[in-house]
Amino acid sequence: MASQAEKPKVYKGLEGIYVTETRLSYIDGLHSKLYYVGYPIEALAKNSTYEEVAFLLYFLRLPRKDELDLFKALMAEARELPEDVLNVVKKMASLKAHPMDIVRTAVSYLAAYDPEVGVNTPESNLRKSLRILSKAPSIIAAMYRFSRNLDYIPPRKDLSHVENFLYMLHGKRPTEFETKVMDVIFILHAEHGMNASAFASLVTISTLSDIYSAVVSGIATLKGPLHGGAAEAAYHQFKEIGSPDKVEEWVQKALASKRRVMGMGHRVYKSYDPRAKFMRELDGEIAKIYGGEPKLLYEIAIKLEEVALKEFAEKGRMDIQPNIDYYTPIAYTALGIPPEYFTTIFTASRIVGWTAKAMEYLKDPRLIRPLDLYVGELDKEYVPIDKRG
Numbered sequence: 270m271a272s273q274a275e276k277p278k279v280y281k282g283l284e285g286i287y288v289t290e291t292r293l294s295y296i297d298g299l300h301s302k303l304y305y306v307g308y309p310i311e312a313l314a315k316n317s318t319y320e321e322v323a324f325l326l327y328f329l330r331l332p333r334k335d336e337l338d339l340f341k342a343l344m345a346e347a348r349e350l351p352e353d354v355l356n357v358v359k360k361m362a363s364l365k366a367h368p369m370d371i372v373r374t375a376v377s378y379l380a381a382y383d384p385e386v387g388v389n390t391p392e393s394n395l396r397k398s399l400r401i402l403s404k405a406p407s408i409i410a411a412m413y414r415f416s417r418n419l420d421y422i423p424p425r426k427d428l429s430h431v432e433n434f435l436y437m438l439h440g441k442r443p444t445e446f447e448t449k450v451m452d453v454i455f456i457l458h459a460e461h462g463m464n465a466s467a468f469a470s471l472v473t474i475s476t477l478s479d480i481y482s483a484v485v486s487g488i489a490t491l492k493g494p495l496h497g498g499a500a501e502a503a504y505h506q507f508k509e510i511g512s513p514d515k516v517e518e519w520v521q522k523a524l525a526s527k528r529r530v531m532g533m534g535h536r537v538y539k540s541y542d543p544r545a546k547f548m549r550e551l552d553g554e555i556a557k558i559y560g561g562e563p564k565l566l567y568e569i570a571i572k573l574e575e576v577a578l579k580e581f582a583e584k585g586r587m588d589i590q591p592n593i594d595y596y597t598p599i600a601y602t603a604l605g606i607p608p609e610y611f612t613t614i615f616t617a618s619r620i621v622g623w624t625a626k627a628m629e630y631l632k633d634p635r636l637i638r639p640l641d642l643y644v645g646e647l648d649k650e651y652v653p654i655d656k657r658g
């Protein structure tokens with residue numbers, strides 16, 4: 270065992286450790302920048318669609334019109350769910366399972382219906398990734414309907430990815446604005462470097478396990494409130510505060526009791542998360558159009574950001590800023606999405622990031638197997654149980 274002198278450094282949480290190279294995304298955490306394959310996230314959120322961004326992440330370039338049309342058609346074709354998967358979703362919804370547990374189980378079950386599950390070629394992995402990507406919104410919409418004793422609405426092939434998702438959720442075609450809001454949400458959540466859920470799915474694929482298993486690892490990891498579960502927690506935080514004039518008092522109490530402001534802080538962004546900035550502006554429009562709860566949540570969020578950032582700055586913590594999960598609750602609420610579903614939408618979008626990263630890694634795979642530093646005793650004598658006192 271290492272002596273005190275040559276004790277190796279432990280990088281808890283693998284902080285600051287590069288595990289592979291990538292061309293998928295780049296986060297400039299000091300300057301509020303995020304790029305997907307070199308394109309600034311703002312340009313994609315403003316001008317692109319989720320299908321186009323998915324093509325970009327899978328092929329490392331933007332598609333020609335004919336390529337995008339084919340890609341969209343392939344995704345639309347793959348939205349249906351096997352009857353048995355619908356039954357499992359219905360059963361789990363009746364048990365009031367958390368939506369993230371239902372998505373995790375349903376994706377796992379889908380593998381049994383995929384004849385290529387064990388085939389580990391680039392072409393097969395892309396086909397499987399597209400199937401999972403296309404079916405995830407159908408799983409979420411199904412559980413939403415079943416948990417409200419409503420009938421499942423089968424997918425339509427003539428609608429875009431997010432338009433069809435909103436149609437399957439609410440039983441009517443969304444407005445152009447609603448479709449744009451959901452497309453922005455899907456684009457902003459698609460890919461984000463070596464985040465915890467991406468790493469979990471990469472560890473899985475590094476053992477040459479299959480792409481379904483890698484996605485299930487990602488879902489299981491994204492659920493945590495320090496990661497994808499933060500948007501749901503941020504919503505409840507705004508509701509707990511209740512109104513903008515209660516923010517000051519809430520912040521004093523929260524920080525005094527070492528509570529985290531959910532939706533703020535980030536391992537890589539030591540500046541404002543550009544995705545949060547984009548959502549903040551969109552939420553301003555949403556608050557004006559919808560009024561009601563979205564407007565109240567927005568006003569609380571804006572006030573909480575102002576007060577919390579002032580407090581953090583006074584403590585020298587300018588690095589704690591809003592992240593992607595801080596402003597999405599307002600948009601989700603306007604789209605009729607309940608808080609326990611927020612992370613499932615993050616999941617549906619991030620499947621493209623996990624699978625793109627897995628397929629990129631498989632081009633030059635290496636088993637991911639770090640070390641842990643043993644600090645216990647050695648060569649202890651085994652004492653028979655009747656002599657242990």
Ligand code: SDX
Pocket residue numbers: 460461462463464465494495496497499528529530531532533534535536537589592593594
């Ligand atoms: C996502 O990695 C990704 O890219 C993730 C993601 C993606 O797209 O995949 O961006 C999505 O997960 C966004 C993050 C969502 N999580 C939250 O909003 C939960 C609240 N945030 C924190 O728990 C925290 O900021 C983390 C978990 C996000 C990052 O934590 P780190 O890097 O491990 O930092 P830390 O917990 O060690 O905190 C450092 C200090 C601590 O103070 P001290 O103990 O040193 O005195 O900063 C404080 C923390 O207490 N701090 C906060 C805070 N975040 C950090 N204090 C109050 N409120 C916060 N939100």
